[in-house]
Structure formats: structure tokens, C-alpha cells
Amino acid sequence: MDWKAEWKPLFWIIAVFTACFFLPVEAPRVQSAVIESLYLVKWYAQEHVLLCLVPAFFIAGAVAVFVSQAAVMKYLGPKANKFLAYGVASVSGTILAVCSCTILPLFAGIYRMGAGLGPACAFLYSGPAINILAIVLTARILGLEMGIARAVGAILFAVIIGLAMHFFFRHEEAEKAAAAPALGEEEGGRPLWQTALYFASMVGILVFANWGKPDQPTGLWHALYAAKWWITGGFSLALGLMLATWFELGLPRIALAAIPALLSAVILPQYPELAFTFGVVALSVLSNLKSTRDGEMGAWFSESWDFAKTILPLLLLGVLIAGVLLGRPGHEGLIPSQWVASLVGGNSVSANLFASVFGAFMYFATLTEVPILQGLLGAGMGKGPALALLLAGPALSLPNMLVIRSVMGTKKTGVFVLLVVVMSTSSGLIYGTLF
Secondary structure (H helix, E strand, C coil): CCHHHHHHHHHHHHHHHHHHHCCCCCCHHHHHHHHHHHHHHHHHHHHHHHHHHHHHHHHHHHHHHHCCHHHHHHHHCCCCCHHHHHHHHHCHHHCCCCCCCCHHHHHHHHHHCCCCHHHHHHHHHHHHHCCHHHHHHHHHHHCHHHHHHHHHHHHHHHHHHHHHHHHHCHHHHHHHHHHCCCCCCCCCCCCHHHHHHHHHHHHHHHHHHCCCCCCCCCCHHHHHHHCHHHHHHHHHHHHHHHHHHCCCCCHHHHHHHHHHHHHHHHHCCCCHHHHHHHHHHHHHHHHCCCCCCCCHHHHHHHHHHHHHHHHHHHHHHHHHHHHHHHCCCCCCCCCCHHHHHHHCECCCHHHHHHHHHHHHHCCCCCCCHHHHHHHHHHCCECHHHHHHHHHHCCCCCHHHHHHHHHHHCHHHHHHHHHHHHHHHHHHHHHHHHHC
């Protein structure tokens, strides 16, 4: 037996055994942290898997099937026009009101299709960071200057982080560009406007199904919230008509698949998520059918399922770990909230750094970071660390890091996280000094 090769597994066996042997399960804080992790993963499953991740999986699968590699390489590839590539990637968050986990299937889709590392990372950061709803809420609750600083900082971060990732891994990107096929004409198929409307319908479903309740009972945002399920239903109807005609599934199939969702919406209108669930099941069945266009429906389902089975387990594991360590918003895990509040006061380097690291590892659902920060500011948090947390928190989380690592590797993930933390810390210092 080669004992040198067995040292590593032996070390891990001893380490795990020792941790289990001395596990302090009797401690009230440990018991509370475990309960908090279960509450957090339950909340995550109820609020984010069905409404956020499932539509994102279908969109990512559609990118892999219905968007030609030539198109991705042309606009986001290593040889693409840098101004266009980073410009598109850096403002994508104004359309996609998603969290750090929902952006992952979309990021994985374009990266696997050949997008350059820089534009892909700019998209990965900007998706959850440049959320127009969150920025408006930040300006309204935390002050106009904080909202402007968050918006400007997030857009600049997306571009700078993308360019930095490209620079640090420029040799790999050069090899990738050299190996990339020459850009030619895109493959023939349905017109571009049809594909654009098809994706717009799915993005509309994703955005409006997750439209958050505003803090004011009047105004445009509240009107959109009140009509969110009607709007979502309109996008779903449009998607169904496209599948029936452009994708040649036929109206009878679409109508039959829509019956459970329609009945649920009529009989139990107080539970719109149930109708949404029936719609997801119907779309899963329809997308797994063979169509007259070279089996593209089956390929769509296959790609979407591949993203789901790869990403979802890592996300749920990450949420559990984050829950044990940090708890839910308003509840404590192993790390006491008093420690957090005491470490983010003032505008020191350590305060801004801690806020950036804390924000990077904690999971923030879309829009929840604002009321959390409101409470921390009331407890003595400095304005600089508050901005640092706003710039690092929504774009990163422990579950997010686990999935990014599975897509682009440990080294690139480490550099990406480090860039976010360093830039958030620096921005917090500058903002805290000015304001």
C-alpha cells in the first residue's frame, strides 16, 4: 500500500471524526444555529426556488439551445468589441431584478457558450448588484446619496471587475480566443425578433413573478405589485402562443397543458403560486416533447435540467451552511449579531473590510439588504461600511461562491471574490470619508 497517497484521506477521516466526537450539540447557541439553518433553507425553498431559480433554469437552457454560439462569441466572446461586451454585461441588472443565486444559471449558460471571462464576470456581478428596484429603495430609505453611490459603484464595479478578471487570466483568455471558431454568419432559423420576444417573455415572467412589495401603498411600484400576477400571466400567455406557433407545438397541446393552471387561478386566486407551479409543470412536459424542429424542445428541457441538477444542490448546501453561521435576517446563528454591530462602527479599514467580508458570505434575498442595513445603521454602523456591504452583499453569498467554483474553478472564483471584497472596502472608505 502506498501510504503517502493515503495520508490525505486519513487526515480527513480523523478531522471529521474529531469534529463529530467533540460536537457541542448541548450548547443552546449550536442548537439555535441548526434550527436557524433549517428555517433559512425552508424559507429559501419557498420563496426562491420556484419563482426565481426555475425560470432562470429555463432561460439558461434556452440560451444553450436557441442562441447560436456565433452570436455569443460575437457580442460577449474573447474577440468581441470590448465596449459593446462590457457595456451590455454591466447594465444587465437594470432588467434582471434577481439575487446572487438566481443569476448563476444565466451566468453558467453564457460562459459555457463561449463568453469571455471578463464580460461573463461583469454580467455575474451586475445581475444582482444593479437592481433598479433595490437602488430606488436604497435611495428612499437610506438616503439619496447612498442610492446614487450604490448605483454608480455597482456599474463601475461590474466593468472594472470584468476587466481585471480578463487581465489576470489574459493568457488563458488568449488561448481561448485562439481556439474559438472564426465568426461567421449565424445559423439559419427563426428570425432574430422572434427569438428576442421569446426570451423577453421568459424574462418578464422571472421579473414580475418576483416583484417585491414596495414600502409605500401608492405609486407606480405599488400598482405594478398589485398587478404582478396578471402581468406574469400575460407573459405566460405570450410564451404559450410562441411555443404553439413558432416552435410548432400546436395550440391544442398548449391549451391542454394550460388547463390546470387556469383552473387553479380561478378556483384558488389567493394562491397564485399554485397556478405558477402548474404552469412550471406544464412547461416541463411541453419542453420535453419532440417537435418538428429537430427535437429542440427536448434539448431545451435537457439543458435546463442539467443546470438544475448541477446548481440547486450546491445552493441548498450553501444556504444551510450560511444559516448555521449567520442565521436569518433578525435571528442569530453561531456568530452573535453583537459582534457584527460592534465591528462595523466608524469608517476604519477594519470596519469596511469586515462589512465587505460579512456581506460577501451572508445570503441576501433581493431587497432584504436595505431593511437589514437600516437596522445596523441604527445600531451604530458607519456609512462607509454600509456602502461596502451594499456593494458586496447582493452580488455574492456563500451558496453563490460554491456554484461559481463549479463553473469556472477555484482559482478564478477566489480572484473574483477577492476583487469584490477589496473594491467594496475601498469604496466604503472613500464614501465614509466624504459623507
